[in-house]
Amino acid sequence: MSYIKKPLVRHPSLKTNQLGLTVRDYEGTMSTLCAGCGHDSITAAIVRAFFELDTPPHMVAKLSGIGCSSKTPAYFLSGAHGFNSAHGRMAAIATGAAAANRKLAYIGVSGDGDSLSIGLGHMSHAIRRNVKMLYIIENNGVYGLTKGQFSASADMGSKSKRGEANAQSPIDPVMLALSLGATFVARSFSGDKTQLVPILKAGLLHEGFALIDVISPCVTFNDHEGSTKSYVHTRKKQVPIVQTDFVPAAAEITAEYPEGSVTKVTTHDGATIHLRKMAADYDPTDRTRAMAMLRERQAAGEIPTGLLFLDPTGATEMHRGAKTVSTPLVDVPFDDLCPGHDALERLQAAYR
Amino acid sequence: MQHEAVASSQEHIQPSGEEVRDRTNDFAFKLANVNGTGSASANGLIMQAIFRMGIPVSGKNLFPSNIQGLPTWYEVRVNAKGHTARTSVYDLIVAMNAETYARDIREVRPGGYVLYDATWPLSPALARDDVTFLGVPYAQLCNENFTEVRERTLMKNIAYVGTLVALFDIDMDIVTGMLKEKFSRKPALMESNAKAIKLGYDYAREHFECPLPMKLEKMDATKGSILIDGNTATALGCVYAGATVAAWYPITPSTSVLDGFKAFCETYRTDKATGERRYCILQAEDELAAMGMVIGAAWNGARAFTSTSGPGISLMSELIGLAYYAEVPAVIVDVQRVGPSTGMPTRTQQGDILMCAYASHGDTKHVVLFPANPNECFSLAVKAFDLAEKLQTPVFLLSDLDIGMNDWVVPRLEWDDSYKPDRGRVLSKEELLALPTPKYYRYSPEDEHGVAARTLPGVHEKGSFFTRGSGHNKLGGYTEIPDEYQEVMDRLARKHRAARHLVPPAIIEKRPEATFGVVTVGGCDPAVREALETLEERGVHGDFLRVRAFPFGDEVEAFLAEHEIVYVVEQNRDAQLRSLLILETSVPKEKLRSITAYGGFPLQAHQVIEGIALP
Numbered sequence: 001m002s003y004i005k006k007p008l009v010r011h012p013s014l015k016t017n018q019l020g021l022t023v024r025d026y027e028g029t030m031s032t033l034c035a036g037c038g039h040d041s042i043t044a045a046i047v048r049a050f051f052e053l054d055t056p057p058h059m060v061a062k063l064s065g066i067g068c069s070s071k072t073p074a075y076f077l078s079g080a081h082g083f084n085s086a087h088g089r090m091a092a093i094a095t096g097a098a099a100a101n102r103k104l105a106y107i108g109v110s111g112d113g114d115s116l117s118i119g120l121g122h123m124s125h126a127i128r129r130n131v132k133m134l135y136i137i138e139n140n141g142v143y144g145l146t147k148g149q150f151s152a153s154a155d156m157g158s159k160s161k162r163g164e165a166n167a168q169s170p171i172d173p174v175m176l177a178l179s180l181g182a183t184f185v186a187r188s189f190s191g192d193k194t195q196l197v198p199i200l201k202a203g204l205l206h207e208g209f210a211l212i213d214v215i216s217p218c219v220t221f222n223d224h225e226g227s228t229k230s231y232v233h234t235r236k237k238q239v240p241i242v243q244t245d246f247v248p249a250a251a252e253i254t255a256e257y258p259e260g261s262v263t264k265v266t267t268h269d270g271a272t273i274h275l276r277k278m279a280a281d282y283d284p285t286d287r288t289r290a291m292a293m294l295r296e297r298q299a300a301g302e303i304p305t306g307l308l309f310l311d312p313t314g315a316t317e318m319h320r321g322a323k324t325v326s327t328p329l330v331d332v333p334f335d336d337l338c339p340g341h342d343a344l345e346r347l348q349a350a351y352r
Numbered sequence: 353m354q355h356e357a358v359a360s361s362q363e364h365i366q367p368s369g370e371e372v373r374d375r376t377n378d379f380a381f382k383l384a385n386v387n388g389t390g391s392a393s394a395n396g397l398i399m400q401a402i403f404r405m406g407i408p409v410s411g412k413n414l415f416p417s418n419i420q421g422l423p424t425w426y427e428v429r430v431n432a433k434g435h436t437a438r439t440s441v442y443d444l445i446v447a448m449n450a451e452t453y454a455r456d457i458r459e460v461r462p463g464g465y466v467l468y469d470a471t472w473p474l475s476p477a478l479a480r481d482d483v484t485f486l487g488v489p490y491a492q493l494c495n496e497n498f499t500e501v502r503e504r505t506l507m508k509n510i511a512y513v514g515t516l517v518a519l520f521d522i523d524m525d526i527v528t529g530m531l532k533e534k535f536s537r538k539p540a541l542m543e544s545n546a547k548a549i550k551l552g553y554d555y556a557r558e559h560f561e562c563p564l565p566m567k568l569e570k571m572d573a574t575k576g577s578i579l580i581d582g583n584t585a586t587a588l589g590c591v592y593a594g595a596t597v598a599a600w601y602p603i604t605p606s607t608s609v610l611d612g613f614k615a616f617c618e619t620y621r622t623d624k625a626t627g628e629r630r631y632c633i634l635q636a637e638d639e640l641a642a643m644g645m646v647i648g649a650a651w652n653g654a655r656a657f658t659s660t661s662g663p664g665i666s667l668m669s670e671l672i673g674l675a676y677y678a679e680v681p682a683v684i685v686d687v688q689r690v691g692p693s694t695g696m697p698t699r700t701q702q703g704d705i706l707m708c709a710y711a712s713h714g715d716t717k718h719v720v721l722f723p724a725n726p727n728e729c730f731s732l733a734v735k736a737f738d739l740a741e742k743l744q745t746p747v748f749l750l751s752d753l754d755i756g757m758n759d760w761v762v763p764r765l766e767w768d769d770s771y772k773p774d775r776g777r778v779l780s781k782e783e784l785l786a787l788p789t790p791k792y793y794r795y796s797p798e799d800e801h802g803v804a805a806r807t808l809p810g811v812h813e814k815g816s817f818f819t820r821g822s823g824h825n826k827l828g829g830y831t832e833i834p835d836e837y838q839e840v841m842d843r844l845a846r847k848h849r850a851a852r853h854l855v856p857p858a859i860i861e862k863r864p865e866a867t868f869g870v871v872t873v874g875g876c877d878p879a880v881r882e883a884l885e886t887l888e889e890r891g892v893h894g895d896f897l898r899v900r901a902f903p904f905g906d907e908v909e910a911f912l913a914e915h916e917i918v919y920v921v922e923q924n925r926d927a928q929l930r931s932l933l934i935l936e937t938s939v940p941k942e943k944l945r946s947i948t949a950y951g952g953f954p955l956q957a958h959q960v961i962e963g964i965a966l967p
Contacts, residue, residue: 057816058809058812058813058815058816061652063648073818079813080809080816081651081807081809081815081817081818081819082817083819084820084821084822085644085671085819085821086644086670089640089644089671091641092636092641093644093645093651094648095599096597096599096644096645096646096647096648096649096650096652097649097652097809098648099645099649099654100596100597100652100656101652101810104809104810121637121641129634319632322629322632323627323628324628324629324631325628325629326628329596329597329630329632329654330596330652330653330654332596332630334772336630337591337596337630337631338591338594338771339591339616339619339620340767341768343620348765351579351580352404352579
């Protein structure tokens with residue numbers, strides 16, 4: 001898809017959403033990533049998720065740092081404001097943006113280099129603050145733009161394109177997020193759009209910080225034998241733990257699932273997330289259990305995917321914690337911000 | 353036993369034979385204490401009482417980077433003429449820290465006084481026959497009159513306030529009134545304080561000749577003034593400017609900016625009924641994040657700021673460059689401290705001038721405002737937000753520890769309710785739809801200042817654009833084409849040049865017989881003015897210019913051109929303001945002579961006088 005400029009004409013039978021927009025209205029500029037890059041598949045899933053959520057594009061702010069993944073906000077939602085910032089700083093910039101205007105939807109796209117090295121602190125603190133945003137890590141285990149160095153998510157022993165084995169243990173963003181108290185934690189695979197789209201939708205509507213780690217193979221530097229982030233390896237080792245179905249608040253359809261195998265979680269706006277357990281004893285609302293399961297599965301060389309943890313109690317999102325007014329701060333009139341002349345006069349009595 | 357000790361310690365005290373001239377409302381004293389013993393409130397009490405007597409006064413807190421136990425000093429200067437720069441000539445010292453006795457006693461000028469705790473004998477080795485020793489057994493008095501251990505320590509300080517009230521003839525009614533104000537809701541504390549003051553006062557009246565030759569007489573010189581520190585005034589400025597998002601990381605000496613902002617917001621911006629807040633303060637994980645948060649909030653349309661000090665600017669520099677290039681407004685308050693590296697965190701310096709002017713990699717130039725006192729901290733903070741949004745660029749408010757953390761007597765802060773924030777060029781939904789072009793382009797067309805219209809997320813789809821720190825052309829699109837890149841960079845340079853007409857002009861004071869000029873910045877102001885007045889009394893005349901902003905206005909260029917010799921007075925080793933003048937004006941560098949002081953204490957007039965070659 002990378003090198004073919006799409007025609008501007010729209011097929012008359014193209015499906016529209018409730019806003020009368022088509023999927024094409026949620027697309028961005030032409031991708032400049034390598035043909036076959038996993039990131040482009042994620043872009044397509046993001047486009048689909050926003051389309052299905054009937055989101056007005058201009059009500060979305062899309063942010064990123066530096067790296068291949070961070071280029072992708074240009075490739076979706078042309079009608080949204082985008083911010084391609086500095087290496088690792090996206091979480092901080094998104095936090096400030098969210099502080100200023102709580103009515104927008106925030107989607108941050110980052111990579112394993114961006115998030116797990118230079119940006120690790122910022123990502124961790126965005127989790128701690130529970131900033132309402134969808135934070136996607138497009139995880140390929142490698143630095144693409146600087147041509148093939150191991151990233152902090154590269155598994156120990158996995159091999160670089162030149163055959164060198166990685167000697168350091170990886171930082172697992174999912175384990176990290178769980179241990180930091182993240183309220184929404186998922187892992188998916190760029191090659192599994194069926195799984196990814198509902199998770200993206202649920203994450204976008206989550207009332208807090210939603211982390212999705214998406215294994216996204218780098219076709220140029222890390223899609224070879226010996227890589228644990230290749231298409232072949234991921235397809236072979238991926239184990240869906242829960243299957244997610246997302247039902248928006250506006251839709252009246254409820255999915256039917258066999259009793260006992262489905263967990264329903266109602267989100268802040270009334271939408272419902274159905275979590276179908278693939279592992280019979282798995283409870284995706286139990287943080288401790290989720291961590292233990294991940295450890296066990298990963299030790300077995302598997303890549304557990306799905307919505308791994310969702311805090312059903314709705315822990316305090318940043319604005320709720322800060323007791324900020326419901327009106328976005330950017331919309332509060334100046335007169336309500338400036339105490340004025342008389343107040344200053346009164347105040348200065350204390351400085352006599 | 354203790355009384356005997358007092359007696360013996362006084363045996364070697366020899367009142368000075370030097371005739372002391374009348375020093376009414378013109379003297380300085382120093383209070384030497386131990387950090388963490390509560391001396392700050394005692395010292396502040398004296399300073400405020402003098403201010404309320406209508407006498408120009410300044411208080412300089414010379415404190416260590418430590419919580420408890422190390423020596424700390426507070427210097428007070430009263431001067432009827434209004435010269436309130438720091439002076440190191442002390443007429444009296446209150447020596448409450450035995451560890452620093454030797455140094456403190458040495459610093460009193462001949463004919464001066466040493467007030468000390470005479471509970472224990474003073475070592476004969478410390479004796480000076482040209483000063484008068486006044487011993488008051490503070491520890492003993494407090495032990496006899498207070499039961500709580502903590503109170504016995506704290507009240508020693510309050511007791512010396514009482515002694516000074518007697519020695520300087522401070523208006524006791526004013527002091528009593530202040531205690532009532534301060535402790536109106538804590539009657540027990542008020543009682544203890546009043547008792548301690550009386551102990552010190554009565555002892556002095558009984559044992560010494562009061563008042564001393566250095567005494568106070570009520571004046572009318574502080575009417576219409578307030579006593580405030582720069583960080584508090586800066587915080588107020590940010591509130592009045594309508595800043596809603598503050599992101600910061602704690603660092604001395606800027607922390608009280610955010611403390612103040614928070615306190616004022618709690619008062620003025622919190623709904624009493626619901627507890628909802630019309631502000632958001634983010635204590636970031638580091639300065640990198642703080643700057644990122646400011647950029648994110650400002651990009652979204654909020655007036656956002658951070659406050660920090662030099663080490664924080666070092667960390668923020670990466671994102672300051674991003675804000676400059678992507679043209680995102682940001683206000684950065686830098687309360688300078690001594691560098692390099694960790695330096696001396698509780699000492700003052702003007703060492704960040706060049707760093708702020710050019711912060712970040714690549715070709716970057718920023719707007720920097722230089723307040724000289726708390727009054728300007730307030731007004732220039734408001735100005736900083738207007739400039740940041742009008743020019744869509746980072747703006748520094750470059751204060752320092754002396755301005756930020758010391759109390760200054762300044763004219764009351766003024767506010768005009770007709771003020772409207774200058775949001776710069778921000779397109780509304782209607783304006784976007786009315787654009788003659790089918791699309792909106794972020795960086796084109798520019799106005800006469802080189803500024804293009806921006807749009808805010810969430811307003812309308814037509815206003816959407818992609819902000820990037822990577823190479824972009826005038827339409828906002830990614831580019832690596834040399835001409836397109838240079839076109840944007842040239843516009844940014846034009847924008848910075850245009851800023852010289854928008855920033856506050858320099859303060860200039862000329863003397864008809866002037867033979868040289870003096871250029872200075874920020875908190876050097878009172879010392880340089882005093883120096884010029886003193887020199888004038890000696891028949892040496894110089895013109896004065898204080899820059900208040902970078903880029904420099906045309907008046908700075910003209911002033912430099914008018915004078916054959918220009919002394920540049922600043923508080924850093926490498927003459928950073930001088931370098932900036934050489935780099936950014938056409939002045940021949942030979943005519944700029946540097947006077948620098950950078951030991952960490954506020955500038956003194958004599959340092960300026962000594963630096964000016966007298967005819």
